Amino acid sequence: MPAETPYRRLGHRVRALPGLLARAPWWVLVTIGAVTTALGALLAVRPLSSLTVLGIYTGISCVVSGLGDLVARHADRGKLSLLTGVGWVLAGVAVLAWLGRSLQLLGPFVAGLLVVSGAVRLLDLRRGSARERLIGGAFGLSEIAFGAVAWVWPDATLLVIALLFGVRTAGFGLSLLWRGARAARHPSSATADAAPRRTRSPVLRWGAAAGVLLVAGTTLVVSEQFRRGLPVLDGFYDAPDDVPDEPGQLLRAEPYDGELPQGLVAHRILYTTTADDGVPGLASGVVAVPAESAGKPVPLIAWAHGTVGVARACAPSLGRYAITPEGMPAMDALARNGWGMVATDYIGQGTEGDFPYLIGQGEGRSVLDSVRAAHQLDGLYLAPETVVWGHSQGGHAALWAGQLAPTYAPDVDVVGTAALSAASDPLALAELVTSHPGALGASLGISFVLAAYSWTYPDISLDDVNPAARTLVEEAAARCTGDPGTILTVLTGVAVSRDTPILRADPATGAVGRRLRENVPLGPWPAPLFIGQGTADEVIVARLQDDYVARLCAAGRPLQYTTYAGRNHMGVLEPDSPLNADLEQWTKDRLAGLPQANTCS
The missing domain is CATH 3.40.50.1820 (Alpha/Beta hydrolase fold, catalytic domain)
Structure with a gap:
């Protein structure tokens, strides 16, 4: 059997459940398989919830793995088992504790893990045949490329991680159902299923390596193109030495x-x-x-x-x-x-x-x-x-x-x-956006308001954001609407639209509601x-403007209010607009x- 690499050992630590179920009775496999399949299907369409579950699972796996090392120490009395055991337990506890605030470190963690695992694969190229080294090199370079992309685009990375985790969880549940059903009919099949599988076909491995390398290279190139052409600040905007009050x-x-x-x-x-x-x-x-x-x-x-x-x-x-x-x-x-x-x-x-x-x-x-x-x-x-x-x-x-x-x-x-x-009316707009979060740009608007209000008002902070959505808000606030990368934020916002809301509480309540009300x-x-106002405005819905104007009129504010039939948010400014x-x-x-x-x- 080939030696276990650090990459494989790390993978085993954060995937403890498959090993625990390797010899389980058929009824346990069926029960856990049914629950896991349903959970995976749910998580696949609820990315923010999926991230939270993934974080909990990772934290528990680290704690269990560390406890395993500590138990093993009594058998071999090795100091290394003590150190690694304590390290994994502390890491798991830290992950679980951090979940209460944010999952923003998950993206950089995945980026670092991909780069490290890719580097380990490249270091392993000293062993094996020429064919194995080429395939291993392709996978190693791909992981490093994906790690670089994950570091640059953490919000999109988290969305992909969440989706893949949900799909993988559902797939794992289906495999448990299949194994449990086979074990119920043929008890000997459970042992066979638990045995190591045969090596994949070389053709499939070559194809997979080439495909992954192509996708990784294309993703890296597209990512670089997205980042080109962004505005660059020059010295004109720097404050002079003497600024009058x-x-x-x-x-x-x-x-x-x-x-x-x-x-x-x-x-x-x-x-x-x-x-x-x-x-x-x-x-x-x-x-x-x-x-x-x-x-x-x-x-x-x-x-x-x-x-x-x-x-x-x-x-x-x-x-x-x-x-x-x-x-x-x-x-x-x-x-x-x-x-x-x-x-x-x-x-x-x-x-x-x-x-x-x-x-x-x-x-x-x-x-x-x-x-x-x-x-x-x-x-x-x-x-x-x-x-x-x-x-x-x-x-x-x-x-x-x-x-x-x-x-x-x-x-x-x-x-x-x-x-x-x-x-x-920022308050009415915030209430509308949070009640229809799937609208294009809704996540951008929420993120811009939360970022700006947290900078200006001491009673508002990004702690008002759900932990799983904090990375989305921070990345959106760092981008401009004209940047190509903003499409990632928009699509990510649409993807999470039917999941956990970005805000912890109703925007009409608490400090956020109070500050929004102040700015009407x-x-x-x-x-x-x-x-x-355009009657077909998809951003500032005409009904909100009607209500605002009615409020001003009721307060005795004279004004001229003109609506433009069929004009949307930008269409009202087009050259042919009346x-x-x-x-x-x-x-x-x-x-x-x-x-x-x-x-x-």
Whole structure:
């Protein structure tokens, strides 16, 4: 019999159950087989539960294995058995104890195990025939490649582990049922089944080795392609040595060479602002103005962008499309009407700081301070009037900027606020998302909110996340919506949609509910307010916007509410959308000082 390698010994320790059942009676095999098959089928479609069960099973297996070593010590009096026994028991207890907080170490553990086992296979190539060495080398390289992928994409790795564990558990249960049924009819078959099986066909082994190596290589290449082209922060976003305490101060500016609507030129800016808790901070953005001077002051549109992620590298000004006709409304109206635009990244994107995702004070202050900073750019002839536009998360930011302007930035003359497909009620949105977790992007939205709120509010932490979902939340918060790898987070979120909820408790309760409720903008808005909403919006459901508008109307807030039939979340911004003409005319009226009709009445 060939010598047992460290890889095989490790595998035996974390798969203790098959060995314990090798000589069990037929009725035990049938009973455990039926239970295991049902459990495996359930776990295969419930990944988060599967991870928890896998962690418990691994921990118990380690403890049992360690106790076995300690018992063996009495027979051979070996010090090695004592050390390994205590080590495995402690490892098992640590795994079981850690389950109460998170399974986030499971991904790196699997990655390390794959790399180590692959390395062990390669070290074993000194023995055996040339054919065996080639096959062993293929499997060893494959394990190392899969280990590298597991390290880079821990959320996807955990999902695959969970699925495979469920399928393998069901398969193991079926094999026990088969063995139990055979043993009941032919008792001698149990011994035969427990005996070592014959070596697999060399052709099958060659095919398996080649297939696994091909899949591993392809996965590694695809993973590397996903990681290419991600935004890279440069020194422009670093804080200067001397930063004034006053918000809205321009610190740095340089030409912006990204794609722009026709007839505009732009600069990238770095300026001071204020975080939600009143602490000074920095933000960045892009200022674009008509290339041809009309000989009169240029009114500013303050643009608040929608959801792009919560990581620092997600800043739109890092890329080439901070101000673009794609995903932004009425862009051709800027140069035609002689309007300029300042588009903030908000605090914490590009610059250091905590990104205020659906946190109204931080969002609104970043918008207002970008206007202040734009007025300090040399060579620009800007009018005092400002109109705020925002979409999705940016609609929430626009609502907050409009209501904060009189108290936080009375020097910024906001003459109108337009909130388009706005995430106006974060609490209602969170309740909707958690009740329909299978919707595409639902896991992203939950993860962004939890990450940002845990950074900003001391009474919220990632402990509010179910342990099995914590890795999903952390990985989602580290990605931008434009990254190719985000598709992994979206698909992982869909896969876990019918499993354990990401949040431990109802988002309407506790600290999370209280903070979400604090960030619902309720006015008043001294300047006219326009709210636009697509009736087919799949992200901000029209019913939520209807309820929000009804709430404002009941509170006596005058506004204009316009819906767009058949338009979804991004479709409402497309060039053929009627919203573009409505927004342009509404903005003209605001700059002209005309009164606005109140649709509440």
